Structures are given as structure tokens and as C-alpha cells.
Amino acid sequence: MGQDIAGRGDPVKLLELLWGRDKAPRRGPKPKIALEQIVQAAVDIADAEGIEAVSTRRVADAVGISPMSFYTHVPSKAELHDLMLDHIAAPGKEAPPDWPQMDWRARMTLVAEAMWGFYLQHPWVLQFQTHRPVLGPNTLAAYEVALGSVEGIGLDDLEMDLAVTALMDIVVGTVRNAAREKTVRDATGMSDDEWWRRIEPFLETIDYAPYPISSRVGPVAGAEYGAGDPHRAFKFAFERFLDGMELMLERKAGRKA
Amino acid sequence: MGQDIAGRGDPVKLLELLWGRDKAPRRGPKPKIALEQIVQAAVDIADAEGIEAVSTRRVADAVGISPMSFYTHVPSKAELHDLMLDHIAAPGKEAPPDWPQMDWRARMTLVAEAMWGFYLQHPWVLQFQTHRPVLGPNTLAAYEVALGSVEGIGLDDLEMDLAVTALMDIVVGTVRNAAREKTVRDATGMSDDEWWRRIEPFLETIDYAPYPISSRVGPVAGAEYGAGDPHRAFKFAFERFLDGMELMLERKAGRKA
């Protein structure tokens, strides 16, 4: 493996799978199972136990085929990952009906919050290197909705893309800290409180003289961690970003007028 | 493996390793190698070939010990990862000398750009789930420097933490797209151009009616990807954020006055 990056194989093959464009084979036995079942099973495993629990053998077993039969349906594990990504992008393909009446701030906030929820539901997505975009139907549709949040508010096309990219990047950057909690407790069987209690005696032996600001700003040890609520961090960052966007729009409007 | 999360073992043991507080053993032969050599070797491998190339066997081999001897020095691979993270945080422990003369925007930008460079140098860091903070000396020191960029500009302690967290999150969110490029080319042996040329014929067969905005805003297929320069995306997001911060500071100053 070269770490989960599709594309070593034929990238067109992947697109065909994403868009259901498999030229229907005319000979040979009917497949026991459909591609979608494989992808769904893989997503279920990832949601429940993390991406590292998704092995080709395990997925094959879940849908009732032999380990190697997996490779009849999917070229390699890398392609499975891309198929999984497009698969879970299916919800959120449609903008809410009251979309047009909302102002851009509300729309961007809605998109960002939806995305936040999305990553919390599928935290394993964050473990992938973002790579060449998964050009599947669901992914494209979700991007279309996101773009719609900044349509017609005074940005040119490039700025629209930059704004939406910034939105996504801010969500991804902040939600990682939120996804952590559940994952870590599951993996270590230790709550944050318990972890904290365990290390506290050691932390008291550290000389904090070299860290004057840190030791003032938060209980040093738990600075990043204990300061806390990742969603609050997200809201802080996103509010500043939106304020900055507003300033930009005002400047642009002023220049034009 | 439960995906690379330290803590299943004794978290205090990890702290002892991070701070070099191993109670020196008085019996038995002297260790053939030092912990630092192991960690350095692991970082070298990760920098060169990605985190997935870092196996306990490989690291042991690199420092000249048998595979299992690794476990005499490090409780498990998870702890190795945390040690690696603190190890690479060593540079950037010190703020530049002209630090005090700079205004807060320049300081935050400097910190953010340094962080950007850091992640490009060690892109494998982005593949980890952020989890409980690595409370090592280097990590703490780096955090101290980052906090220093917003010291004394009118924020309270909590806001300082939020501002620095936002800075880090924006960098992480955007730099992922930059780290992608090198990694993907290495893994697939295919340049972005070549990849694009390969899939273009297929993309022309897609009906873009459902994606009116996307197909206008960019060449649809390459929307996120082709829109491009990740560092430009970072600058866009970060500039908006800084503008928003400035507004916040003005509001606070106004309220006080």
C-alpha cells in the first residue's frame, strides 16, 4: 500500500465506478452482490469502528463473499476509499427550501454547520490525505450546494471558490478536535477526566518558567485540550472569517458605487 | 492496532519519555542505542516516505537493533508517534528577535506561515487524528511562541487561546491541500497534468445540468482541485480572519473607551 491514495490504477475506471458506468458484461455469471453493498458495508464498518477496521477481508465477509472476490468489484482498496467518500456525500445534496430567503451569512453558517455534523458522523474521513478530488455525483452535488451559499452576493467566480474553500477548510481544521473525543475514548477506554487525573501528578513536577504565557492563559498542561469546546473554537474562527468576508463585500460595493 | 492513539498504555510513562525522566536503571547492560536515535530514525523515514513506511521493524533496523528490541525503548508504536510529534516541534521554539517591534498582524502571519512550512516539511503529521495533546517540552514551547503573537493586544486569556487555536486550525485546514500534491505524485507516479489528461475524455460525457454554478465557477471537474493554489486559499482565509480579528479588537477598544 502507498497509503490509501487511489490513482495508481486507472483513474478512469474509478470514475466509471463512481458514475455507475460499468459497461454491463454480457457473459459470465451474475455477480452475487452489487458494488453499492460493498461500499455501504465498508462505510458502516468505518463509522462504527474507524477506517482502520475496514479491511478487504472484513468487507468481503460482511457482504458474504470470499476475500478475493472483493477485487472483482473494486480494483483495490484505494478505489474503495474514494467510493466510500462519494457514497457518504449523498445527503446534503439538496439545499433547504428556504435557502433563497436567507442572507449569505445564514447560508454559509448553515453549510458550515451541516459540514461539521457530517464530519462528526464520519470522522474517519479526516484521516485521509485530501488528494485529487473525488469527482463523483454526490461530491459534485454537495459542492454545488456549498457554492450556492455565496451565489449572487457580489463575489466574482474565483472569489466564490475561495470563499467556499475557506469555509470548508475552517470546518475541517476545527472539527478534527471534536472528532478526537469519541475516537480517543473508544480507543483507550479512558475518559478525558480519567486521563487528566492520571497525568496530573507528573505535570506538577514540571518547571513552567519557560512557559509564562501558556501557564497563565490556561492550566498549562491542558491548554489546547482543556481550553476546550471545539465547537466554540469553530464558532470563534468562523465568526471572524464571516466578519472579514463582510468587510470585503463592503469594500467591493463601495469601490463599485 | 487501534489507529495510532497513545494512551492505551500508561500515559505517565509517555510523559516520562517525553521529558527524559526515565528513572535510570541501575542493573543490566547499557542500552545499545538511545531513545532519541529511534525517534529521529522514525521521523527521517516518515519525512522521506510517509508515515505508513514507519514500521517498528523498519525503525529497529535503521538504528541497528532487532525488531523486538524496539519495545525495550518504546512501549508501543502509538507512543513512538507522540514522541515523533514532540521531536519535530523542536524548531520554532524561539520567537524571532524583532518580535516585539512587529504588530500583531505581522506576528500572527509569521507564526501561521512558519506553521505552514512545518506541515509541508512533515505532511505525515496531518494524517493523525488530533487527540489528547502531546504534552512534551517542544510542543509546549511552540505553543508558547504562538500565544506570544497575541499577547498584550487587548484580548483576554480565553480569547487569546481561541485566536491561536483558530490560527492553527486555519493553517491545518488549508495546508492539507498543499501537502497533497507531493504525496499524491509520489504515490501514484502520475503528475496532476497527466491525471487530468487521462480523465478528461470521461468528464466530457457527464451531464452538468445539475451543477450549474459549479460548471460556471470553474472547469467543473477540477473545481476544488484546479482552482488551485492552496497557499492562495490559505491567504484568502487568513486575511478574512485577520480582518475579523481587527474588527473584534476595535469593538473591544471602543466599548472600553
Add this chain to the structure above:
DNA sequence: AAATAACTCTTTACACCGCACAACGTTATG
């Protein structure tokens, strides 16, 4: 000085992984 405890290092082994390869069975086409 001898015994022992504590330590490092090594070998062996296990259960897992992705997947190449070859064999076999099934189906539609010539």
C-alpha cells in the same frame, strides 16, 4: 565470592493485512 534480581536484547510465533496468481464454475455468444 556467590546468588540473585533487574535489566537489554533476541528468537520464535501468532493473527492479521493487501493482493498476485491460478484454478474452477457459470453464462452468453459464435
Add this chain to the structure above:
DNA sequence: CATAACGTTGTGCGGTGTAAAGAGTTATTT
């Protein structure tokens, strides 16, 4: 009815993390 194209399966290879047990080395205790 032969054949080509396909789905499925079993075997096997080289890799993984690490448990367990043993061998060798050193400082402490007796």
C-alpha cells in the same frame, strides 16, 4: 456445442504489531 468472457474461490507471499519466552549482562544483596 465449443469457446470466450466473466465471477468466485483457495493458496500463497511478504508485510504488519506485538506477546511470550529465553539468553546474556550487570549491579546489588547475601
